[in-house]
Each structure stands twice: as C-alpha cells, then as structure tokens.
Amino acid sequence: MKKTLMDKPIGVMDSGVGGMTVVKEIVRQLPHEKILYFGDISRCPYGEKSQEEVRDYTVQIADYLVGKGIKMLVIACNTATAAALEILKERLDIPVLGVIQPGARSAIQNSRNKKVLVLATSGTVKSNAYSDAIIGINSGFSVSSLACPKFVPLVEQLRYKDDVVSGIIIHQSLKKHRHTDADTIILGCTHYPLLKADIRNYFNNEKKVIDSGYETARETSTILNYNNLLRTSGESIVHTILINGDSSRFEYVLRDWLPELEYKIQEIEL
Template identity: 65%
Template sequence: MDKPIGVMDSGVGGLTVAKEIMRQLPDERIIYFGDLKRCPYGDRPLKEVKEYTIEVADHLVRRGVKMIVVACNTATAAALDVLEERYDIPVIGVINPGARSAIQSSNNHDVIVLATQATVKSDAYRDAIHHINGSFRITSLACPKFVPIVEQLRYKDKVVVRVALHQTLKQLLDTSADTIILGCTHYPLLAGEIHDYFGGRKKVIDSGYETAREVSSIMTYGKTHAASGSKRNHLMIVNGDSTRFEYILRDWIPFIDYTIEEIDLEG
C-alpha cells in the first residue's frame, strides 16, 4: 500500500522517530507534521495538548496517511486513547514501546524517566511499566531546559548542554537506577551527553527504535507495506517558520529527499 505514514510532533523532536522509521523501512514515504508555532507541548495543560494533537492528526488523515505515529510523549499521554477511537487506521504512540524496552533492558528494576512536565504529571510511563511489571521502581524528573536547547539549535554547544545537564540531573547521580528512558523525542539529540554524564553506568533508552519496530509489525500484519524500489520524497509540514526545522532536518537526517510545506494553524 503506497499511502504514506503520518508522523507528528510538537516540533523537531519527532524527527528522531521519523529517522528510525526511514532507516528500518526505506520504502515507506513519510508525511511529518511539526507544530513549531505551538511548541513546546510539555509546558501546556494536557487538555490543550489534546486539542492540538487531534487537530494535527485530523490534518494528517485528510492527507491520506495509512497510519499515525504520535512521535511526542506529551501528545501520546494526552490524546492517544482518543485518536485510537477516532480513526479507522492504526495509531501508535511512543510511550508503550519505550516502556517495554526499558523493562527488557533493566537488570535491577530501577528506572529513571526524563520527560516534560506534562508527561511527568500524567504518570504515563509509570502506568505503562507497572501494567506489565509492578515491581519496577520509577523515578520521574521533568527537564524543562532540554527542549529549548534543541529547538534553539544549541544542542551542539557542549558547554551549554553540560551546564543544563548538571543543573537538571545532579540529583540523580547517586541513584541505583540502571536504565534511563528519554521520555521526550527531543532528548535523543542529547543522548550521548546524558550517557556520558552518568559515566556510562546507565543504559539510555530511545523509544524511536522500538516504535519503528512496532510500525513495521503492524504493517506486516495488515499487509500494508509499500512496494519496494521506489525513490521516496518525504513531505515535511511545518506549522510556522520552517528555518530552524530545516537546519535540524539536514543535520539529523541528511540522506533523504524531502519537500517542506509551511502552513499556519491558529493557537
């Protein structure tokens, strides 16, 4: 089925998930929606995030996607259940794949979740992990400095990143947790520095890999994989100015052909 996969996020963070889908499924075409005008979602009330998420998902459905990947932890926590009931196509979030990966990776059942304030308040990761294994200890920490570093293109400034990491994570240095979930899709752009900050003693989980595997599994079951061999031009829809978005896109996924379309949604 040569319909595209819809991937949505509040900004550029979901590109970490889109990149993994492109790597694992090179024959698939992606329509990506970055809601930069209203980014970040993580500082907004969950009710407002739900409204924005439904609006963006409706836009992708009108574009004819065969599946929606909610590549934003805050949006997943706020609206995944609503989207699953709203559409007759598969809708996948990033929280359950990340939770399952952490359960598989942790040896001592002690996990740290780094996320936005809204995701932490939702307890979405705690609920997802305890639904599978209630013996896990979960420590959740909001990291409000991290998304602006990525969105403002400062993620390559080692000094800025190290200062922000230390100010945010120093309270966790002596914890026994052996696994860290990056509970925001912006955070993988800081993954190497986070890993190094803890001296390599904690495994860092990026849910993008597991999410792409789930996308593939669902399409295999439904027999909706695209035909092989075609060259794909991915469509990047940006609500707002696309300048920063395109810089990060070229830096993070330099190997793709794409078209950028700017739109203007209220909010």
C-alpha cells in the same frame, strides 16, 4: 486497492523537531515507506501546556493528516501520546501508535535491577504515563520521573551542539539524580535523543539510556505488516514535511542530523 493503500504515507506528528528522531529510525528500518511529517513549531513546546490543550492540538493535527491520506499515524511526542493516544485510537479508522508503550517495553527488557528513571517534560511526568505503562506490564518495577523543561528549548533553539551550554543545562537538570540507583534511563521526550550521548556521559556510561525511536519503528513495521499495509518496494522516496510555523531552524537540524533524507518542506498555518 491494496497497492493504493500501501503507497499512502505514514503520518508522523510532533510539537517540533524532536519527532525526526523517530522518523530517522522508521526510514532506516522501513526504507520503502513514505513519511508525511507534521511539526507544530508555532505551538512548541507541548510539555508545559495543559493536557487539554495538548489533546486538542493532537486531535486537530491527526484530523489534518488523515485528510491528507495517511495510512497510519505515529504520535512521535510523549506528551501528545499521554494526552491523546486512546482518544485517537477510538476516533480514527487507521492504526495509531504512540511512543510511550514501545519505550516502556524496551526499558523492561534492558533493566537488570528493575529500577527506571524517566526524563520527560512536565506534562508527561504529571500524566504518570511511563510509570503506569511499566508497572502495568511488570509490577515489580520501581519507576521515578524527573521533569527536564530546559531540554526541549535547548534542542529547538539549536544550542544542543554547544558542549558548554548543553553541559550546564544537563548538570542543572540532573545533578540531584546523578547517583540514582536506577540502571536504566528512559528519554521520555523525542527531543532528548539529540542529547543522548551527553546524558549517557553524564552518568559515566553506567546506565542504559533508552530512546523509543527504535522500538517505535519496529512496532510500526509490525502493525503495517499485520494490516497488509507494508510497502516493500517502489520508486525512490521523497518525504514531505509540513511545518506549522517557521521552518528555517527545522531545516538546519535536518541538514545536520538527517543529511541523507530526501524531502520537500512546506510551511502551513493551522
């Protein structure tokens, strides 16, 4: 029975391709685990939608993945984490992990002056989720947030590799905060790590830039081990990627960013 549970996949969901930044780190840290990924391309981006819409989408996708037999759910989307994490923890009988708490803890560990700047979608900024998480752990921190609504389309439309376009959008989005005294920056959207090097360069490599993929993967490992669900060996892995919408752009990003990943991809309608 335990072996059967162990062999079930980890469910990972996001509004689009951004959650693959978390998958990349999970696969690196947990090479024997199977991933069942859900990319909600047809309804992306989530960041500009109402919290109620995002909550409903997230609950719908979670129920769908549970129906596919996952052993754990990772909400690899900051906006969805802010909107639905607590609801899903109560609703589901499997472990559920979001990306905000791991990112917040990492920022606290890395910051020396206790000043943090969060770059996120409008939905995540409005939720105050990062500020609440960081100050809830250490009230001595000062947290400021900046909505960067142009970043997700930049990634989803595959323009993130165009240095000119990326440079213009990053400058337009961050120019008012270029000289922030925050020594740590959280990339509060799983799409943003694809811009991590450019964002770090924009701040002259003087800031610690945090994305939550590493910490989320580490906590995934801890949770699975605690629940006796960790898969430590087995046959070679082929991951499954479900796309609600057109998968063509998604496949391009996968080939570019995760060329070593063995996967099968399927378009669905939800």
